[in-house]
Amino acid sequence: xxxxxxxxxxxxxxxxxxxxxxxxxxxxxxxxxxxxxxxxxxxxxxxxxxxxxxxxxxxxxxxxxxxxxxxxxxxxxxxxxxxxxxxxxxxxxxxxxxxxxxxxxxxxxxxxxxxxxxxxxxxxxxxxxxxxxxxxxxxxxxxxxxxxxxxxxxxxxxxxxxxxxxxxxxxxxxxxxxxxxxxxxxxxxxxxxxxxxxxxxxx
DNA sequence: AACACTGGGGTCTTCCAGTC
DNA sequence: GACTGGAAGACCCCAGTGTT
Numbered sequence: 486x487x488x489x490x491x492x493x494x495x496x497x498x499x500x501x502x503x504x505x506x507x508x509x510x511x512x513x514x515x516x517x518x519x520x521x522x523x524x525x526x527x528x529x530x531x532x533x534x535x536x537x538x539x540x541x542x543x544x545x546x547x548x549x550x551x552x553x554x555x556x557x558x559x560x561x562x563x564x565x566x567x568x569x570x571x572x573x574x575x576x577x578x579x580x581x582x583x584x585x586x587x588x589x590x591x592x593x594x595x596x597x598x599x600x601x602x603x604x605x606x607x608x609x610x611x612x613x614x615x616x617x618x619x620x621x622x623x624x625x626x627x628x629x630x631x632x633x634x635x636x637x638x639x640x641x642x643x644x645x646x647x648x649x650x651x652x653x654x655x656x657x658x659x660x661x662x663x664x665x666x667x668x669x670x671x672x673x674x675x676x677x678x679x680x681x682x683x684x685x686x687x688x
Numbered sequence: 689a690a691c692a693c694t695g696g697g698g699t700c701t702t703c704c705a706g707t708c
Numbered sequence: 709g710a711c712t713g714g715a716a717g718a719c720c721c722c723a724g725t726g727t728t
Contacts, residue, residue, distance in 0.1 A: 632698080633699070633700095663698085663699070663700090664699080666698070
């Protein structure tokens with residue numbers, strides 16, 4: 486791909502990764518930026534410039550990557566809980582959520598796995614840097630990370646807890662909620678609905 | 689095809705040992 | 709005694725495999 490030199494390589498990287506590409510080489514010269522990228526089996530971001538809420542998952546599951554929308558696993562509690570809490574008004578439709586509810590969706594790490602444990606701290610740290618730049622660029626009103634483990638790994642601080650965070654991303658306030666995956670049995674549907682409701686009150 | 693069983697997993701809570 | 713860090717247990721679901 487060939488980009489105008491006004492595009493910063495970092496911005497090109499962020500956009501392509503968010504769109505589901507793996508960036509392999511970037512060559513910059515005086516008037517252009519040449520990028521080699523490969524489309525990978527992942528989930529693309531659903532983000533825009535007028536978001537009241539940006540939801541950040543840990544990383545897509547293979548199920549979600551194939552379905553084309555996040556939290557697609559049959560046992561995932563995200564969509565039922567988000568719908569009940571009125572975070573979104575239509576189930577399993579991230580584009581509708583962005584256009585109508587002004588809720589964007591992305592992931593800390595774009596590499597799909599069946600379990601977050603397959604990712605290293607470095608994956609989360611690189612992903613957090615990308616999300617931080619995205620927040621500076623798109624200025625969502627509030628950022629919500631879904632999964633305390635990834636958040637801890639990204640910041641290298643195992644003492645961090647759920648709820649409002651002191652750390653900001655692109656100067657936007659950050660909340661951390663439990664991961665809605667069925668694997669996280671510690672959190673039930675009612676708890677997620679309540680936490681989403683509390684989050685909505687802060688938006 | 690439908691059901692049962694089993695191992696593995698994310699997160700929180702509790703407990704315990706070590707340190708100040 | 710207070711604090712910190714690590715280990716273990718509990719919760720409930722997923723995915724794979726075996727059985728009927």
